[in-house]
Amino acid sequence: MEENDVVETIEQAEAELVEESEIEESQDELSKANERIAELEAKLSDAENRILRNQADFENYKRRVRLDQESATTYRAQSLVNDLLPALDNFERALQVEAKDEHSKSILQGMDMVYRGIVEALKKEGVEAIESVGVQFDPHFHQAVMQVEEADAESNIVLEEFQKGYKLKDRVLRPAMVKVNQ
Amino acid sequence: MEENDVVETIEQAEAELVEESEIEESQDELSKANERIAELEAKLSDAENRILRNQADFENYKRRVRLDQESATTYRAQSLVNDLLPALDNFERALQVEAKDEHSKSILQGMDMVYRGIVEALKKEGVEAIESVGVQFDPHFHQAVMQVEEADAESNIVLEEFQKGYKLKDRVLRPAMVKVNQ
Known part of the structure; x- marks a missing residue:
């Protein structure tokens, strides 16, 4: 080998070493970049899942709120109606007083109109008296406070009502207190 | 040059060419990877912003719902109360009938108890009559249907009430209809 050849070979x-280390370096960078890509993809996938979950949560919440609001609107009068029922009971009892003359008869007639006005206002809000006398006893609507045995009346029928029951739309505010035939 | 040397050089x-193309390839891959990283970082940043925005929207919605529900609860009786007011007016008029004897007096006393029971139930729900006679005229609460000039009465004072006004908590359901002194 000549000297020149030796220098060239060295x-x-x-140069090969430099190139090899360049390749190594760039492969190192590439593997780091790929790691970063994997990390970012995982984070993005998490974030996207979270967005979907949040949207589902939001939709569920909205639906629940809508149902709550519907229910609140439907039964909004319940508290006031419950407080009015005792006065309504008293009103009915007061109207059952017997009129002894024309004057008291006219007073009672006026009061009966007032009573019917109140019942009408309650009805508009969905409040209705529960049917009782003459219908089949139903534990959802009637509370039996007395049981009798009358052979000439139908079995399990309501014979008498002691206190009116009321419902607000489909909700029973209080059952009617009744006498039932066995 | 010997033949061997030529072969070696070739x-x-x-080999150098192969290595160079390897370097080029890996640098190409690296730049693609860096592009992908930039793209992923942008998407992740978008997704994270979206999560924050969604959370803020959700919180706003919850707050609005809470306020709506509070307001709905506060004024829940409004509809029924509005429907009851005409019956209440009639009730008051009916109670102003003069009792001619003990019998009618006792009927009216019973009815007065019923009336007070209704007023009590309304009060529990936040309904109150608006003060009028003897107080300063206030257009928020009073509707002047008559104006007079009485020198011996205070200026701008309510002298007489023709129809009761009512408010539900802080909300005027209807103003009192009154006579005012100029």
């Missing part, structure tokens, strides 16, 4: 070897 | 040149 230079080539050096 | 092999080296080929």
Whole structure:
């Protein structure tokens, strides 16, 4: 080998080393970049799942709120109606007083109109008296406070009502207190 | 140059070419990877912003719902009360009938108890009559249907009430209809 050849060979070897380390470096960078890509993809996938979950939560919440609001609107009068029922009971009892003359008869007639006005206002809000006398006893609507045995009346029928029951739309505010035939 | 040397040189040149193209390839891959990283980072940042925006929207919605529900609860009786007011007016008029004897007096006393029971139930729900006679005229609460000039009465004072006004909590359901002194 000539001297020149030796120098050339050394230079080539050096160049190869440099190139090899360049390749190594860039492969190192590439593997780091790929790691970063994997990390970002995982984070993005998490974030996207979270967005979907949040949207589902939001939709569920909205639906629940809508149902709550509907229910609140439907039964909004319940509290006031419950408080009015005792006065309504008293009103009915007061109207059952017997009129002894024309004057008291006219007073009672006026009061009966007032009573019917109140019942009408309650009805508009969905309040209705529960049917009782003459219908089949139904534990959802009637509370039996007395039981009798009358052979000439139908079995399980309501014979008498002691206190009116009321419902607000489909909700029973209080059952009617009744006498039932066995 | 010997033949061997020539072969060696060609092999080296080929190897260098291969290495160079490897470097180019890996740099190409790296730049693609970096592009992908930039793209993913942008998407992740978008997704994170969206999560924050969604959370803020959700919180706003919850707050609005809470306020709506509070308001709905506060004024829940409004509809029924509005429907009851005409019956209440009639009730008051009916109670103003003069009792001619003990019998009618006792009927009216019973009815007065019923009336007070209704007023009590309404009060529990936040309904109250608006003060009028003897207080300063206030257009928020009073509707002047008559104006007079009485020198011996205070200026701008309510002298007489023709129809009761009512409010539900802080909300005027209807103003009192009154006579005012100029």
